[in-house]
Amino acid sequence: MQKIRKVKGGVVSAKGFRAAGVAAEIKYKSRNDVALIVADRPCAAAAVFTTNKVAAAPVVYDREIVRSGRIQAILANSGCANACTGDAGLKDAQLSALATAGELGIDPSLVLVASTGVIGHRLPMDRLLAGMKAAKAALGRTGAHGLAAEKAVMTTDTRPKEACVKMTLGGRTVTVGGMAKGSGMIEPNMATMLGFITTDAAISPAMLRRALVLAISKSFNRVVVDGDMSTNDSVFLLASGEAGNAPIVRGGDDFRDFADALSQVCLSLARQMAADGEGATKFVTVTVRGAKTAHDAERAARAVARSSLAKTSWFGRDPNWGRVLAAVGYSGAALEDMKTEVFYDGEWAFSRGKVADAAQLERLGKVLEKDSFEVIVDLHLGRHESSVYTCDFSLDYVHINADYTT
């Protein structure tokens, strides 16, 4: 079992990558909104995109480009999603990639693009390309460069998000680091989220893709903010190979270790996203165990995490296990209420028909005061378990989304 160490770092921590973030007035003034991530050489690459049938132009563009498995640069912007913009939007995406390649002196087939923000507006191409050039001039390998890039992809996020781990593969130190933007619309499959992950591991594009799909299923796809899913979701993974490890080209210990490290980075970014959900005041892990089937555990946990009534009760610090149980009840999962238990962290709220008394309610109240807790439903019907990460539903969620204009 490989020892994986969490370290401070992000998208420029692995060898062979530079990044920058600049303010280009895509939508707002004086706010970073164009990010550029550039590898010293073409990298092995993989990416996973939204399953929303309304896919934004950059997603449509990237899906084709990334098939080659070789990428060297990613241009990203916030403030405009370039979604529902038709052929013109697709040409804008293509032109952005072409211009970036020209500026970097590399082949256009090595450049991906990503956008996030308001749907239905065309990209302000002049400002975007000016931003891209400024970003190119600002590229660097320090934490400050990574942070500038992290800030440039934020929309309603309140905090930049990065994560990094190191491990040893065949005597070589391998780093996996990344950055992400999250916030609203995160569910069921990594929505309004962009993830950018880099590594210096030597690994084939096919194995990279396998590791990424695996990692996403355990991380980004387990985050629920409000049950919406966006048109722009993308997670990118570039591998420079500069760690000098024996290239990973098939399954085995090295692949498993690499996949574990990647999963840890993705999980950390996903948890940061849930904790920073729009208006969130609490980070909540919902775990359903004792389910009859894996599918039951999964849909029950998602139903609770998606329940507006459960989420508002967490905001109100109310151990309202009735709403939790009602959500499991309509999820479709097998359930016998008189066998079921509901816990908040270690404290029981409902146990096979028994309801918390005043003393127990006081203990539950203390759990609900915390910024972070786990809601556990034990169905006592089988051995299957599933967890999802979410947040509460606050007044600020409504403020943010009622005021965010088209």
Added chain:
Amino acid sequence: MQKIRKVKGGVVSAKGFRAAGVAAEIKYKSRNDVALIVADRPCAAAAVFTTNKVAAAPVVYDREIVRSGRIQAILANSGCANACTGDAGLKDAQLSALATAGELGIDPSLVLVASTGVIGHRLPMDRLLAGMKAAKAALGRTGAHGLAAEKAVMTTDTRPKEACVKMTLGGRTVTVGGMAKGSGMIEPNMATMLGFITTDAAISPAMLRRALVLAISKSFNRVVVDGDMSTNDSVFLLASGEAGNAPIVRGGDDFRDFADALSQVCLSLARQMAADGEGATKFVTVTVRGAKTAHDAERAARAVARSSLAKTSWFGRDPNWGRVLAAVGYSGAALEDMKTEVFYDGEWAFSRGKVADAAQLERLGKVLEKDSFEVIVDLHLGRHESSVYTCDFSLDYVHINADYTT
């Protein structure tokens, strides 16, 4: 085609029914919380209940009792759902029915019970039965009696809800009237809602059930408030036969007319429920048309109505068609964004890639100012259409549900 007239009225408008509502301190002081509906004679009866696997005790009890198709009285209370209360709760439900039957001097098999309110608490039987006795003493046939009963089943509802229609069947005037409570957790299948409908039509229990299932599919099951579904949902329908029409015992014109009238009553109650959704400031009809399949139309409309992002945009008076389209995009329905149009009432917001300009945005702004409007998505892929009724998602929704304690 039978002419159906909307008239003022409710659960006591049809011949042969009395009702009452009294304050019994089930949870709060000085607030009606026990309702009693009594027919002069045993009625043909049908009922439809929640599909939540956590079914409250009264639902479990009623499911058995109503199989006979003959019912004379319904006792209902708010303030306590009698859900997740195990065998003891089931005995409380049974005891309530027995005591009501005793007080009315009728067979216990003719009495149904209904509860709504907080989950996990036992019914305060002394107060409930005292309330039942007071309600029996207060029974009457006037609109005021109906209104008192309507108020007694309200929880977070802000308005009592009633509806009534009259028509002629074979020269006889037939009345269908009803009352309901709705508010939070209404979706996908008539959740935290209680409906009580009475008619003086002569009709067999089997045809009554057929008409009720049909009416619910067009009304209560088309209401979305927050995507949650409760443990207590029930719709009851009693037919006294006192109109003296030729009994409806099979399909045909009379059945169709009766079913239409019943659907109108249910639809009116359902629309009142959506308009009075928790914290609602706007009543919104979501229509998806031009869908490839009926299932596509249905799931697309529900996805939009359930989208927290779309619902907060309506609260914010923002014609954010991007969120509407994104919801259709993840609903699973077939969609080609460049063929799609989005309207708010008669005003277009997005049309096959074209986006509303400033002048059009101003017209859209006026629609969004209204208390009630329709969001229409035309997919231009087929002939199928579906509408659901919902409301916006406001600051008050969060207030109400964060403060509502266990």
